[in-house]
Amino acid sequence: MSDPIDSSATLGIVGAGTMGTGIAQIAAANGHQVHLYDAYPEQLATSEAGLRQILAKQVEKGRMTQQQMDTLLGHINWTDHTLSFSKCSLVIEAIVENLDIKKDQFARLEAIVPKDCILATNTSSLSIASISSALKRPDRFLGIHFFNPAPLMKLVEIIPGIATSTETVQKARTQIDAWGKVTVLAKDTPGFIVNRVARPFYGEALRIYEEGIADAPTIDWAMKTIGGFRMGPFELMDLIGHDVNYAVTETVFRNFYYDPRFRPSFTQKRLVEAGWLGRKSGRGFYDYPTENPPEPLTDEGLGREIFERILAMLINEAFDAVFMNIASRKEVDLAMLFGVNYPKGLIDWAEEWGFAQVLARLEHLNALYGEDRYRVNPLLRRVVHNGDSV
Ligand SMILES: NC(=O)c1ccc[n+]([C@@H]2O[C@H](COP(=O)([O-])OP(=O)(O)OC[C@H]3O[C@@H](n4cnc5c(N)ncnc54)[C@H](O)[C@@H]3O)[C@@H](O)[C@H]2O)c1
Secondary structure (H helix, E strand, O other), rough: OOOOOOOOEEEEEEEOOOHHHHHHHHHHHOOEEEEEEOOHHHHHHHHHHHHHHHHHHHHHHOOOHHHHHHHHHHHHHEOOOOOOHHHOOEEEOOOOOOHHHHHHHHHHOOOOOOOOOEEEEOOOOOOOHHOOOOOOOOEEEEEEEEEEOOOOOOOOEEOOOOOOOOHHHHHHHHHHHHHOOOOOOOOOOOOOOOOHHOOHHHHHHHHHOOOOOHHHHHHHHHHHHHOOOOOHHEEEHHHHHHHHHEEEEEHHHOOOOHHHOOOOOOOHHHHHHHOOOOOHHOOOOOEOOOEEEEEEEEOOOHHHHHHHHHHHHHHHHHHHHHOOOOOHHHEEEHHHHOOOOOOOOOHHHHHHOOHHHHHHHHHHHHHHHHHHHOOOEEEHHHHHHHHOOO
């Protein structure tokens, strides 16, 4: 086992946007010297001003002292060049989600960083293998996927590519663990764990809505009140932004060779086309600011039917991730607990509900619709019928 990168190590972050700034904050708070590079000077100014504002609020609330704030900021060097990356032991890239631009960036970085520097991408949807093809030494390259907002969300997915060495994975994981994050190891497949397993939370809710079974407020009410989720699917899509959420769904769908389980919805596509992107545009499924939010139909029976249908579909997806060795049961459950704040891990939840109950719910949907979208995962069947463990 190799030594972790120590807290005196210097880090490089490429891209001073939402994610890059958040990751720089975490590293600086853990005592690292951080070089935060962006190709656009105005973005560097925005990043620094934004972080100052966030930290000043923390000081105001008594969550950190002025001195801690100054020390943290003193650890970050906002820079418009990457020359200082020649001293870094870990570089995390968080620039625009474009394969050619990322490949070009890594090819240039490789020529600057030391031989033993780990190179990582925060990509959400590109394959680690495709980005690694730009590198002469892909063995020191991997995916380190933070969630937004990075300083608050505990989960980090660690994704080795086809050529990543075991040493690189161990070193990177040890480092991120040392920052108090919950790390899970995921295979280099579309959506990794969270963005794959979470798809039915949106997709099945949209399907229920499109079929006219219930409206958005009722589905949101069911998932929150009966399911215990912090936000309903429609509120959450409005918050994420329909452009972003639709793009992730479409990418996952395409990358899964058009598996109907991941098919995007026309309803969401129309919202994007109309510019009804959610909170940020003032209108999505709801109007913002929400002064008089529409009332849900608080029918317990209907609510339970909605919640169980969406939960069963989520559990089916969690089983598929284990079945296809994307990650272990434990890691899939941790990923959904800490990456999207689900109230319970999905497979633990299935066990509590009863695996046979989940299977029955899915078989009912499958029989009702006869669509491949509702096919039951073989591992769930084996657990119920053969007593296999999961
Ligand atoms: N926002 C999220 O919720 C989220 C979550 C997890 C992962 N990600 C991933 O993180 C990455 C960054 O996302 P973001 O939301 O922070 O984006 P963002 O648009 O907020 O920031 C991207 C930054 O990269 C800079 N940039 C663009 N091209 C560059 C280049 N060639 N060289 C240097 N800097 C360049 C931009 O100026 C900008 O500051 C993407 O790969 C995204 O998929 C995003």
